[in-house]
Amino acid sequence: MNRYPLWKYIVIVVALVLATIYTLPNFYGETPAVQVSTSRQSITIDTGVMGRVEHALKAQGLTPDGLILDGNSLKVRFHDPETQIKARDAIQHELGDNYIIALNLLTASPDWLTHLKAYPMFLGLDLRGGVHFLLEVDMKAALDKTMERYAGDLRRELKNKQVRYGAIKRSGNALEIQLRDADTLKSAADVVNKTAPVLTQNSDDSNFRLTLTLKPEEITRIQNDAVKQNITTLHNRVNELGVAEPVIQQSGPDRIVVELPGVQDTAKAKDILGRTATLEVRMVEDDPAKVQDALGGNVPAGYELLDDASNRGRSDKILVRRDVELTGDNINDAQPGFDENGGPSVNINLDSTGAAIFRQVTAENIGKRMAMILVEKGRTEVVTAPVIRSEIGGGRVQISGSMNPAEANDTALLLRAGSLAAPMNIVEERTVGPSLGKENIAKGFHSTLWGFAAIAVFMLIYYRVFGVISALSLGVNLFMLVALLSMMQATLTLPGIAAIALTLGMAIDSNVLINERVREELRNGVPPQTAIQLGYDHAWATILDSNITTLIAGLALLIFGSGPVRGFAVVHCLGIMTSMFSAVLVSRGLVNLWYGRRRRVASLSV
Amino acid sequence: MEFFRIKKDIPFMSYGRITTAISLLTFLLAVFCLFYKGLNYSVEFTGGTVLEVQYASAANLGDVRARVEKLGVGDTTIQNLGTARDVMIRLQTRKDRSSAQLSNAVMAALQAGGQSVELRKVDFVGPQVGEELVQHGLVAIIVVCLGIMLYLAMRFEWRFAVSAIIANMHDVVIILGCFAFFQWEFSLTVLAGVLAVLGYSVNESVVVFDRIRENFRKPAMRTHTVHEIIDNAITSTMSRTIITHGCTETMVMSMLVFGGPALHGFATALTIGILFGIYSSVLVASPIVMWLGVSRENLVKPPKPKQEAVV
Numbered sequence: 080m081n082r083y084p085l086w087k088y089i090v091i092v093v094a095l096v097l098a099t100i101y102t103l104p105n106f107y108g109e110t111p112a113v114q115v116s117t118s119r120q121s122i123t124i125d126t127g128v129m130g131r132v133e134h135a136l137k138a139q140g141l142t143p144d145g146l147i148l149d150g151n152s153l154k155v156r157f158h159d160p161e162t163q164i165k166a167r168d169a170i171q172h173e174l175g176d177n178y179i180i181a182l183n184l185l186t187a188s189p190d191w192l193t194h195l196k197a198y199p200m201f202l203g204l205d206l207r208g209g210v211h212f213l214l215e216v217d218m219k220a221a222l223d224k225t226m227e228r229y230a231g232d233l234r235r236e237l238k239n240k241q242v243r244y245g246a247i248k249r250s251g252n253a254l255e256i257q258l259r260d261a262d263t264l265k266s267a268a269d270v271v272n273k274t275a276p277v278l279t280q281n282s283d284d285s286n287f288r289l290t291l292t293l294k295p296e297e298i299t300r301i302q303n304d305a306v307k308q309n310i311t312t313l314h315n316r317v318n319e320l321g322v323a324e325p326v327i328q329q330s331g332p333d334r335i336v337v338e339l340p341g342v343q344d345t346a347k348a349k350d351i352l353g354r355t356a357t358l359e360v361r362m363v364e365d366d367p368a369k370v371q372d373a374l375g376g377n378v379p380a381g382y383e384l385l386d387d388a389s390n391r392g393r394s395d396k397i398l399v400r401r402d403v404e405l406t407g408d409n410i411n412d413a414q415p416g417f418d419e420n421g422g423p424s425v426n427i428n429l430d431s432t433g434a435a436i437f438r439q440v441t442a443e444n445i446g447k448r449m450a451m452i453l454v455e456k457g458r459t460e461v462v463t464a465p466v467i468r469s470e471i472g473g474g475r476v477q478i479s480g481s482m483n484p485a486e487a488n489d490t491a492l493l494l495r496a497g498s499l500a501a502p503m504n505i506v507e508e509r510t511v512g513p514s515l516g517k518e519n520i521a522k523g524f525h526s527t528l529w530g531f532a533a534i535a536v537f538m539l540i541y542y543r544v545f546g547v548i549s550a551l552s553l554g555v556n557l558f559m560l561v562a563l564l565s566m567m568q569a570t571l572t573l574p575g576i577a578a579i580a581l582t583l584g585m586a587i588d589s590n591v592l593i594n595e596r597v598r599e600e601l602r603n604g605v606p607p608q609t610a611i612q613l614g615y616d617h618a619w620a621t622i623l624d625s626n627i628t629t630l631i632a633g634l635a636l637l638i639f640g641s642g643p644v645r646g647f648a649v650v651h652c653l654g655i656m657t658s659m660f661s662a663v664l665v666s667r668g669l670v671n672l673w674y675g676r677r678r679r680v681a682s683l684s685v
Numbered sequence: 686m687e688f689f690r691i692k693k694d695i696p697f698m699s700y701g702r703i704t705t706a707i708s709l710l711t712f713l714l715a716v717f718c719l720f721y722k723g724l725n726y727s728v729e730f731t732g733g734t735v736l737e738v739q740y741a742s743a744a745n746l747g748d749v750r751a752r753v754e755k756l757g758v759g760d761t762t763i764q765n766l767g768t769a770r771d772v773m774i775r776l777q778t779r780k781d782r783s784s785a786q787l788s789n790a791v792m793a794a795l796q797a798g799g800q801s802v803e804l805r806k807v808d809f810v811g812p813q814v815g816e817e818l819v820q821h822g823l824v825a826i827i828v829v830c831l832g833i834m835l836y837l838a839m840r841f842e843w844r845f846a847v848s849a850i851i852a853n854m855h856d857v858v859i860i861l862g863c864f865a866f867f868q869w870e871f872s873l874t875v876l877a878g879v880l881a882v883l884g885y886s887v888n889e890s891v892v893v894f895d896r897i898r899e900n901f902r903k904p905a906m907r908t909h910t911v912h913e914i915i916d917n918a919i920t921s922t923m924s925r926t927i928i929t930h931g932c933t934e935t936m937v938m939s940m941l942v943f944g945g946p947a948l949h950g951f952a953t954a955l956t957i958g959i960l961f962g963i964y965s966s967v968l969v970a971s972p973i974v975m976w977l978g979v980s981r982e983n984l985v986k987p988p989k990p991k992q993e994a995v996v
């Protein structure tokens with residue numbers, strides 16, 4: 080009577096086989112590798128690149144364990160970390176700066192497992208070491224900057240159309256234009272309509288004042304764009320670090336998560352990411368009288384005295400106008416390069432708006448200097464202040480002159496860094512050193528191992544054959560949980576390992592319930608085979624109720640928890656499901672195999 | 686092997702008055718601790734920076750303190766973490782310096798001491814993130830309670846739902862009270878532990894409730910009073926209760942012993958939760974169910990009239 084139909088056995092066997100396959104990769108460990116990828120869409124990583132890499136390695140006398148071309152990245156395995164580092168330098172030298180060469184760890188599991196998409200569990204930063212940042216984009220600054228830009232555009236257009244105006248003032252998130260009479264008010268309104276249609280106009284006819292505000296949907300758009308642009312800039316910065324699997328994601332309306340696993344030099348990572356900067360192009364005032372005044376401590380209104388970073392070694396001051404002609408928003412790219420004479424230069428690429436403004440500004444200011452200013456967290460410095468030789472159109476700007484290649488490189492980097500939409504603040508940071516990560520794994524593993532062993536020994540002493548079956552099904556539970564985590568590639572953290580241990584500790588409850596029930600039925604004088612049947616049947620309702628209540632708690636944690644709590648909850652929820660399967664289906668299967676096939680069972684070993 | 690062969694039902698319900706009084710006392714004590722001492726929130730909740738560093742040999746805390754204080758970073762806490770080589774440095778949030786700069790500066794100062802020191806971990810949390818975490822934690826507790834109550838009300842009856850939640854909250858408050866009393870650090874991981882206890886402890890109540898329901902339905906128990914039925918339910922699940930909790934606690938002890946400082950708070954919260962979980966489900970939830978006036982009719986649906994047949 081205690082026999083399973085064939086299909087139930089098949090379900091169990093299939094589940095076990097799948098669990099074994101997907102658990103296996105976790106046992107193979109990892110090998111060092113070098114990963115070649117690119118951030119540029121124009122470059123593809125193909126067999127040509129692979130050939131070059133192979134060649135470069137051969138020239139250095141380095142033998143890779145294998146090369147894998149995978150999508151748009153090339154992974155080269157090595158036997159030991161020493162060769163890995165040498166190989167990285169060789170590959171970097173061969174391929175140049177357009178590629179990202181990163182150190183990585185690859186699973187050492189055999190190819191057939193990788194083909195089945197069986198990978199080891201994805202370890203969180205607390206287990207493998209690395210840096211986690213939560214950055215918050217300063218939305219107020221993003222809006223400020225946009226308004227500032229509109230003010231600049233309007234000033235220029237009003238001047239072009241020869242509309243005479245008093246002043247353009249900013250008050251909060253609004254612009255106020257003071258005009259002379261009803262006529263100029265009307266023509267100013269027309270100009271605004273043409274140049275900045277996204278602004279809502281509100282005209283005060285008695286005072287001839289035009290108030291402009293941003294529409295709500297425009298504010299949302301600006302905020303979205305600010306986050307997106309920051310993410311792009313962060314991507315570029317992270318690429319400088321050479322991280323194999325960086326995670327840069329939007330999290331909530333104004334936050335960005337950056338995770339850099341395996342980063343050894345955390346100080347450098349923080350330095351590079353922490354640079355939150357904006358770029359402004361303003362005109363330099365070289366009028367000796369005004370400069371003299373400013374240096375004497377009497378800075379004229381509308382001007383600002385700034386440090387000149389371009390004159391290295393000398394502490395020089397430079398007087399610039401406060402009016403911003405152009406911001407980093409309009410800069411698409413800045414790269415170091417060479418001018419027609421072979422001297423180092425910085426090549427800047429502007430977008431169409433930027434190009435138009437730049438043409439006008441340069442046409443009006445030939446012979447004068449323009450300053451590229453980097454605003455970094457309360458510090459404002461002039462990156463470079465070249466002289467305008469001629470009108471520059473087309474949006475391609477080249478800065479050259481007295482600089483060496485390294486300086487050109489630095490300047491380009493600073494300009495690129497400056498093209499962020501809005502400053503960001505780090506609101507959360509977690510850095511875990513690689514050795515601590517390894518220790519965390521070992522500690523989590525040992526906790527689970529010894530806890531499991533103690534429970535298993537107790538069960539088989541206390542419940543004998545049924546105890547062995549309980550311990551076996553608990554083992555199956557662990558197996559399936561690890562397989563499920565590997566299959567889903569859910570991030571495993573230390574709280575996740577704690578959840579594995581706790582889930583096992585709680586899962587044994589189902590088996591205890593069943594075993595106690597079977598004992599009770601036997602005590603009531605029920606024959607053995609019926610006792611098994613009744614024991615499982617009665618225990619099932621309780622198991623279901625108690626697991627569902629636990630699952631409710633787990634799901635709530637998953638939805639409302641964050642960070643470590645969520646890492647715990649994912650594993651906990653999965654564990655509850657696997658425990659129901661293993662404690663009920665698998666353990667009953669084993670009992671049926673052991674007792675169910677016998678015709679006559681005199682007693683149960685429970 | 687069998688530890689618990691209890692022949693006669695233990696009259697748990699007659700102790701109801703005493704046990705409830707004890708519960709009430711511990712509960713009030715816990716609440717008092719919570720309000721009087723407050724929780725020692727970790728940096729995740731309060732905002733600030735925590736660095737964990739490891740020296741090659743035993744660290745000189747006085748020297749570390751002097752070096753960090755020289756940086757002028759305000760209020761700092763410096764203590765050993767587990768071993769003499771591991772040092773934890775807790776810094777307040779500074780407006781003028783980012784956490785990245787702060788931790789870099791501290792590391793530079795420590796390395797200047799000549800001893801080889803390794804940065805193991807940095808946690809920095811801005812104040813606004815901390816506030817959100819507290820909110821999310823509270824929302825999670827409320828949602829867990831509501832969800833469990835709803836399910837129990839559906840599967841059993843509202844009386845069971847109410848008493849299970851009271852018993853549960855009693856456990857949670859006592860855990861929090863212990864953390865407040867001993868001023869143990871309350872971190873996010875501990876919060877995860879506390880919330881896990883919510884699910885775990887209700888589990889225990891469900892097992893007893895299940896038995897109560899079953900007893901109500903048993904024809905043999907028809908003559909028994911509610912009092913006796915509950916006593917019988919608790920007694921017959923006693924063995925399972927102790928063995929299950931013993932097993933879970935074994936696992937938790939293993940975490941406490943082998944898990945290191947990172948899992949220490951979590952395992953401690955669970956240990957308290959498990960101990961009080963047993964107590965509360967047996968001696969808090971069940972008396973409340975009784976006092977709320979549960980009766981056979983609440984649980985046993987009137988049987989459908991069967992057609993009589995001649996066999």
